[in-house]
Amino acid sequence: MDRLTDFLFRNGKPVLVAWVLLAVVGGFFALGLEGRAVPGGEASESSQAEAVARELSANGVPSLFVVVTGRAAGDDAAGRAALEPISAAIAGTEGVREVKPLPLPPPDPGSGPIVVLGVSATGGVDGSIDVANKLLNDEEELTAEGSEVFLGGYGAHREELVQLSRSDLLRAEQVGLPIVLVVLLLTFGALWATVVPLVIGLSALVGGLGAAGALAYGIPFSEYVTNAASMVGLALAVDYAMFLVQRVRESLLRGMGVDDSVRHAMRTTGTAIAWSGITVVVAEATMFLVDSRAIRTAGLGMILVTVAAIVAALVGAPIVLRMLGLRVLRKKDRQRLLASGGAVAVDAEVSGFWARWGKRVTDRPGRWLVGATVLMALFCVPALDLADRVDLPSASAMPSDSQVRQATEAAAAAYGPGVISPVEIVVRATADTARTQAERVAQVLSGDPEVRAAAPVPLDRPDVYRVSVATVHSPSDDRTHDLVRSLRDGDLRGQLDGVVYEVGGETAMRIDATDALFASLPLMLAVLLGLVLLLLVVAMRSIVLPIKAVLLVVVSLGASTGGLLLLSTTEVGAALIGWSDPADLHPIVPITIVAIVIALSTDYEVILISRIAELFRGSGDNTGSIIDGVARTGRVISSAAAIMIAVFFGFALSDVTPLKQLGVGLAFAVLIDATVVRGVLVPASMQLMGRWNWWFPSSPTPRPAPPAERRPEVVSGRASSSDDLV
Template structure:
């Protein structure tokens, strides 16, 4: 390790010293602050907003007309699907069906229910399958209000009669909470930290710091939601990211603290050194994650803006906790950081052969030597592997989940299957056509007929005019389902060919949940390149300022893109193609949830930069000391391998716990991020980075207008460890 002397008079040093010496005050302030914010946030925070509509899309314009002229259509509804093997007119079946309908009709949260026995259009020709719509009178009906209705319908099935209750509210009502996934992740992180540090005390500090930061961050995020609303999945995403970075940041600082104690520093000096070196890198890394998250604003979608702001708030709180709360904890532990140790056969300073540990070649250093002897071969193999993993991304399809991708034991899935069998797969994917008209006598018959005759349309309803006579609407049902690519093609055909050519078709908008999901996916795809460019440019500027090398910054950007592309490819293969999908908890093949790729990119780009900072900072330090790139890469990677591996293992453990939950979209983002971190910590950091840096040689340190640095001591060059890269 370079014999550098970190600054002890800077702002971070003063902050670290204050938090160490006033540890009781700092800890009390954190406890009181977190409790107060949690009380306010969880008690009075803003409700989630899952509206992905808006903008200038056809579905957005159709929705605006419906909201303005058809207020009676704004309430949510449930759909009861009925299948009777002997037909719904069988006496036993009819008694069961009418009992269920009466129960639904008597509920205080439902409006009048039309029995399929009263309307033949609600029954198939063979009288085996029927449906009816149940309006909800309470616009804000809670899951706890709807869940009993779902359970009663589900329990009534049997004796040749199958019943299912569908609709968005029913889907939410029967979706169980995420459960103990986060607790499993924290437990896994604790085990990894105990193995890495060998001490219960050292293990506990990152866990406690991370948990307090995440609790405060999420509560604060809910309060910020009054200004910038965010969707309901933001909480879980923020918890995943907050726990991951919060524990990792504390891990980096704690590792530096323990090294300083081992070098003979006292607890206060070690704390100051840890904060002014690793703490400085943590602030940079966290800032990179925040900047990457804020890149979501470039998508121009209010839903993603809410996610960006909400998740950024949580990351900011974890950064603050790392450089304030953790130094206070270190003030309490002091030299007792290694208390309650795991038994070891050798100590850290000397191995079994008596050779000082820092003078022995570690397995990581020996591995780098292998890569450096054949750098071109290693780079080609690693790059080819990443490209193979990324290949499936070219067939990625985006959509929003519906009942067809729910677990098959759900009532909403049962409803979907029955309705698809009886009324066609497109029954759950209706298209709503809306337009402005001049009077109540306005006729849309030519438009309706043109839509009805379009290939791919199963049937269409008659048009009806609003009560104010200013708008008209009708519905059409495709022959294909919500998730089918043919349905999206049909929407484009209607908009581009059928409506413009039909008499009176100009000004008719195609909307509804299905068309809205299609527009959302296409809007996301069109804005994704801009968001990627913004994130890359801002991160590059920040990284160049830190490492003072254009070459290394560009290397980092390209490698991050490769690892993210590989994660996208694996996600497509598992989720969309179904390779091992059932083994990791996906009930069926499905398109990738629209917001998952754009959420993954900034998060993963920022997190990858974290590892880049901690690796390259050590490499830079060694190069400043020796002037030998090959030796600097080998030693830098050897010194960071253990901590980066532990940090990556913690991230992977936390992200994969998302697979234990019920939400298929959260499962996707957890799987994708776990794969990306695994690829980044193995193929990228262990193979591609040393191979490419070996090939570049002194060009690694190129910076316009500056000569390559000469070999000198880190202290003479003003270069610290993680902080002064």
């Protein structure tokens, strides 16, 4: 790290200019990222639902529907004349193969005039999403005087989620950034010290998203990438810069010169940031284990902004801090330092509250450890039901003015909830037997109580038939899910022994997307924890501390997930956070929370433990090092956590269910990690383990120093002497 610092000092201006130019170029590419993002991609490309979607798309089967009510839905010459330009406009949209009225049963007499047009698109699910994008962005194609026109279908649902997430990102930034500014001002009390983390954070965000924007020309990035990467990148970069600013201020107050203060901060906190960043990148890289384009590209986007955050903190921040010098201090501290001509005896960067708190916990570590463990265990209990509380959101979870929601509700009121989005079965046989096999499937399903109607329909190829199954309940209903699973692996599969078929449609797509994301969670978790353990062993030169850290990560993850389930899936929890209705977790949420929570939890662990280890190496006093380490990092970690919570809270206000759940889940995770875990579990467990914290094979375990050599304890935020361990 010293070599890097020396290089930056020798080449500060060229590096700074290059940094600014990269930020400008990154901003250019970042602006186009949203337009190149590709919605969907949760399910595996090899899933049954995707295979059925491609087959039906190739045969012109509608994948979207348009609901028309009012004048243009009238069964007379005037109605047909009003409907014609709507149909023509939709048919003229690029990617649309055919537009025609769906063959539906008579609507409910109380529903009023209604016509449902089926829209077939080329290119499978992605093709229908692309068509939905064009139709939703060109409102003139879906308007008619005296009529209401709404676009529905799975592809339209996915596209509306993308459009909502873009507006929510802007709102999240408008909410989060002012709070970040206030927290930084309260923490540092100096304008320039506040500006540095903001500049580092924004430059890292622009650089990381710019890299993703450039790669998006060749890689189909998920629509989640902008939001997920923005959450992680901004929070991490601001935190890293905060830690460096705080360490430089400490050294300046002890009389170090500006260059030496920056060099010492890089040697200590900079090294911790590097290890923390590597751990975060490793955590995010495990998202590639999930067989889902959406998850893999979201993970790639988060890796890019994390790398940008590390580079900005370790390359940009030292140069800026050297340029600012004493201006990063509070005015009164700067004046006292200049007046004294040397060190300021009182350490303004040590938190008296956290010093007293650390002493309180280490005085009775057993009680605190048991109490905090019980509290965390209570939050972990709901996480045991996670597998039953994961599902893609339905159209009813969209805002009330959503076209997809209005189209779905109007069609369901007129024809029933399972008619517009049927279960689609593709039967494959020889040209001579395909029709017979399809009729057998329809006959078996017609006797099922969950099926309203099942009809075989020929496709363009004589060896492939389609059986369209109108269900009694909606595509998101658990009973429809059970029907699809029975067709694939249950009783219905047994009754259709010998028939070769694949099950698709909206319900099947929901199941396949959920399975693809959730099934990879155990493998991802096991690999991630193993890699984190290895990294921490190398970084900490200890065996016990990394094992303890991994155990605490698991506890933190369980409590975070359980807390999110309580807040998201229960009536009381939803009311507490201002949501109108409870909702199951979107399958992308557990995957993302696992990666990010483990990364952030390890981040705080490395920052705190590295400071305690640094103090212990100089004194051999385990208790004093724990108290002093908590005191010296408590304020900045609390502020960093507050900043992360502010950033995540902005996303919790989203109208998009997965973004809303991610915001709440991550904010809750950071809250308990920075308070219960870092404030209680870490110091209490380290106090109980004593010198075994530092045991490492082939290295002697330091023993406590004699009382006369120990560093004075910090019990009120002030050391009893002005010396410090560096």
